[in-house]
Every structure is written in C-alpha cells, then in structure tokens.
Amino acid sequence: EVQLVESGGVVVQPGGSLRLSCAASGFTFDDYTMHWVRQAPGKGLEWVSLISWDGASTYYADSVKGRFTISRDNSKNSLYLQMNSLRTEDTALYYCAKDGSSSSLFDYWGQGTLVTVSS
Amino acid sequence: EIVLTQSPGTLSLSPGERATLSCRASQSVSSSYLAWYQQKPGQAPRLLIYGASSRATGIPDRFSGSGSGTDFTLTISRLEPEDFAVYYCQQYGSPTENTFGQGTKLEIK
Numbered sequence A: 001e002v003q004l005v006e007s008g009g010v011v012v013q014p015g016g017s018l019r020l021s022c023a024a025s026g027f028t029f030d031d032y033t034m035h036w037v038r039q040a041p042g043k044g045l046e047w048v049s050l051i052s053w054d055g056a057s058t059y060y061a062d063s064v065k066g067r068f069t070i071s072r073d074n075s076k077n078s079l080y081l082q083m084n085s086l087r088t089e090d091t092a093l094y095y096c097a098k099d100g101s102s103s104s105l106f107d108y109w110g111q112g113t114l115v116t117v118s119s
Numbered sequence B: 001e002i003v004l005t006q007s008p009g010t011l012s013l014s015p016g017e018r019a020t021l022s023c024r025a026s027q028s029v030s031s032s033y034l035a036w037y038q039q040k041p042g043q044a045p046r047l048l049i050y051g052a053s054s055r056a057t058g059i060p061d062r063f064s065g066s067g068s069g070t071d072f073t074l075t076i077s078r079l080e081p082e083d084f085a086v087y088y089c090q091q092y093g094s095p096t097e098n099t100f101g102q103g104t105k106l107e108i109k
Helices: none
Strands: A003-007 A018-025 A034-039 A045-051 A058-060 A068-073 A078-083 A092-099 A106-109 A113-117 B004-007 B010-013 B019-025 B034-039 B046-050 B063-068 B071-076 B086-094 B097-100 B104-108
Touching (some): A018 A034, A018 A092, A018 A113, A034 A078, A034 A106, A045 A068, A045 A092, A045 B097
Antiparallel strands (some): A003 A018, A018 A078, A045 A058, A092 A106, A092 A113, B004 B019, B019 B071, B034 B046, B034 B086, B063 B071, B086 B104
C-alpha cells in the first residue's frame, strides 16, 4: 500500500524558514518523480514543485521560485521542501504527491502538513 | 499558461441523480492530458480520471470522463451519498504545464 506522510508544518513568522518532509513507503521511491502541491485554507489546489526520480531535475511554480528548494534522499525514501523568506500568502496545507506517469499526474497524495505564516 | 475554468461553481443534486461537471481550457490540452480529482472535507484529493476518460484504479464505473481539445466533462451517472465533494480538473503533461481548475462543489440538495 502506497503511503506518503508529511511532517514539519508549524506556525512561522513572515521572513522565516521551514523544512517540510515526506516519508514514502509501499512503492519503489527512486523510480518516481515527486511533487509538492499546496492548498490555502478554503481555496483550490496549487502545484508548487517537482523533482525527478534521481534529483537531477527540479521545477518550481513562479510564486515560490528562488525561495523554495525541493530535494530528495532516495536512501531514506524521503522528499523535502526547504522554504525560505516565507510570506503570509504561503499559508497552506502542503501535500506530498507521487507522479504516476512522469507527466505531473498525481496518483497518490499524503494527508498534508499545515504551514501557517503569521506574526 | 493554460487556464482551466470549471462550471458550475456549485451543483446541488439529490442521491440517485446524474451529475455533469464541466472543465473548459483556455487553449487546447495536448494529448487529452486532462485529469479529474475528488476531494472530501478534511481529506487529500483522490485521482478519479486521467487521459480525459480513463478511470484510475478502484474508481467505480459510475464515474466517467469525456472530451478533448478545450472542453471536458466529468459525469457521475447515479449519485451515491459518498460522491458529494469538491471536484477539480487538472491539465498535465509537462513540468511547466500543470494547472488546476478552481473546483466544483457537488452538494446534497
């Protein structure tokens, strides 16, 4: 059974930093591209970032480019999101998602971790 | 960037009725790389349909997708109580072409 478990979400002040983690199990982690997708309270879904199976390629939404860094450790079946220079508009539930087809199709999602940026 | 517009914003129906949800793209979606997700309150989204019309693993056959180009439809043939949720369409296919619609809330009438 595929499982994705996010952690690391907390309340942080504007301008602060945070690192999210996602622990994966139930599939061969290093075969798949992985993503972060976020959802602001009461709002829709917004793709944030992706990383290729080997970590060689990364992409970011314009809204987070230059502030967020995605990474992975295939030896630990883990995905990460380093978030710097946080803004109030980054407040959201952050989901880790598995890419089912190397084309940004999200076939499995975690339950999310909540990041609140507030003074 | 392709913009996806879903309609209606809210759909009020009764169990047993047929639901038709629309997703319109601002440009043609290549190779029908259009997916639908279901999200219930307090839960993560779940993949329902990919490639515009293929059901994901374990999805009941009352869910069907159709369309091509710029116009796509998700149909739920006979609504079950567990189907009342928010539905999102998504165009995918490349790292830089990856957007969601704003969602349609399907509520019990």
